[in-house]
Amino acid sequence: MVGKRVKCTGCSLLCDDIIIKSDGLYVDEIYGACLKGKERFDQVVSKNRILSPYVRKNGDLVKIQLKEALNKCIEIIKKSSKPILYGFSTVSCQAQLKGIELAKKIDGFIDSNSTICLGKVLNTSKQTGMALTTISEVINKTDLLIFWGANVAESIPRLLNKALFSRGKFRMTGREIKTVIIIDPVKTASFGVMGVRDISLKIEPGKDLELIHFLKEQCCAPNTIPPKEIAGIDSDDLRRVLIQLTNTENGVIFIGQGIVNSTLNSNVIQELLELVQIINIKQQKGRMSVIMLGGHYNMAGFDQVALSMVGKNHSLQFDNNQLVETSDTIISKINNEDFDCSIIVGTDAVSHLPWKLSNKLTSKPLILIDNKKSATFSVADIVLPSAITGIECGGLAYRLDHVPIELDKIVNPPGNIISDEEILSQLIEGLKTT
C-alpha cells in the first residue's frame, strides 16, 4: 500500500504534511499527525459515528430513511417563520455557501461559532485595521512569537513545530534566534517550550488591559524604566519585553481565547490591535502582525464566505430573501427566544452554550446535521448524518491565517451518507419543489 499525502482537519492549522495509507475503505496507517489529528482520522470508525438519519418519536430517537428525514425537515422549516441556522465551522466552504443560500431562501438567521469566538477580533478590526500574516511568513521571517492567552501546545499542537522549531528562508538558525513570549495567567503545557531567551509572563487574571496600556505607552522606547509591577508582571520581565518589541525584525502576536474572552470589556481586542499599530509606527527595524487562533478547522471559512457573499462576516438575517440590518447575534436570538426552529450544522451547541440558552434552544424543534453523536444529538428532533469533510468528502477550508486549503476525499463514507453540502442542497431543492 503506497502512502498518500493529505491534509488534516483536526484543528485550524490544516496540516498538509500528513501521510496516510488507505485501501479506499479505511485509513489504515497515519504518519505525522498530532493527537488531535489522529483522533480526527479515527472518527471515521468511532463508536459515536452517526450512521443513519433519526427522528424523535415518543421521546426517543428512531432510525428512518434519509428521504423521510429530509421531508420531515422540510415540513418543520415550512411551518417556521423565524428559523435560525448555527454552527458551520467544521464543514466545507461549499456547505457554508449552501447554508447561507438556505437561510436566504427561508428568511432565516444564520451565524457561525466565530460569533462567540475569534469573530470578535475580526469585528473590531473593522474600526482599527489589522496587520495579518501567514504561517509561511512566520516560518521564513519571524524572530519574535508572542502567544497571548493561547495554550497552543494543547489547542493547535503542531503550530509550535511549524512556527518555532522550523528553519525558514531568512531564519536558517531557526529556534536558536527565535524568542517566545507567553502571556497567560496559568503555566500551561505551552510553557514547556520556553528556553533561556524566552519570557514567560504569568499575568493576573483579567489584567490584560493594564499590560496593553503599559506597552502602548512605553513600547519601542528601550530606555524606559518600567514601574515595579504591572498586572502581576515584575519590572525585569517588563523591561525584557520592551527590548524584544523594539529589536524584533518580524514579530507576530498569536491571539488566543484567553485574551478574547479575558474580560467583558470589549476594548481589550481594540486596544491590542491598536498596540500592534503603534509598534508598527514606532518600530525602526521591522513589523508586528497578528494571527487569530480559532479552534474549529474552518471557522475562518464562514467569515470569508459570508463576507464574499453578502459583505458581512456573521449574524446574517434575511427577510424577503434579502439581507437586512440586525444587531442580533445567535446569543440574543436564542436568549430572546426570537426563533421557532433551529438547524444546527457540525457543532455541539448544547455543550458549548450556557445551559439556559441550551434549554431555550431545545424548547423548539431542532434539526441536527453532523457526523458524530454529542449532547446536541441526544436532544435533537431530527438528525441527518453527514460525511466527514477532509476524509470522506472534499471541499475548501480556510486555515487559521485565512489561507484557502483544498481538502481531499480519502475514503468513501459508510452507507449512503452524503456531505453537508449535499444535505443542504437537497433541503433547498426540496423547499423549491414542495
Next chain:
Amino acid sequence: MQMIVNTVRMVDYDQSKEYSFGDDISLKENMAIGILNPEDYEKLKLTPSLNLKLVNKHGQVIIKIKKEKNVPLDTILMPISIWANQIIGISNGQIIFKNIEVNAEATTDNVLDIKDLLSIIKK
C-alpha cells in the same frame, strides 16, 4: 469561598475525544472536573471523597477536583463541557467563558451524569 473559574481546552480532558472514544462514565470522569491549586484544596477542606460545589447567579454544578500547583490561587480551571456550562452566563450580549465568579464549597453531593444534565436542559 469566592473563586474564579476559567474554562479551558486541554488534550487530556477533551469533550470531543470522550464522545468519540469514551463512554458516559469516562465523559463524566474527565469532563466534570475542576483543577485547582493544592493550597486552595487545603483552604476548601477538600478530601478525596468530597466533591466541589460551585454556585453563581447563572447556576450551579458539582465537580470532582484535581490538584495542580501551576494553577493560580483562587482559580479553578474547568474543561469546556456541559458541566462547565452550568455556571456560564451571558453579560452585555457576550458569553462569559473566563473569569467567572463563583462561590466554591466542599460537598458530599454526587456529580450529575450527562443524562441528568440533558434531562434538565430538555425540560
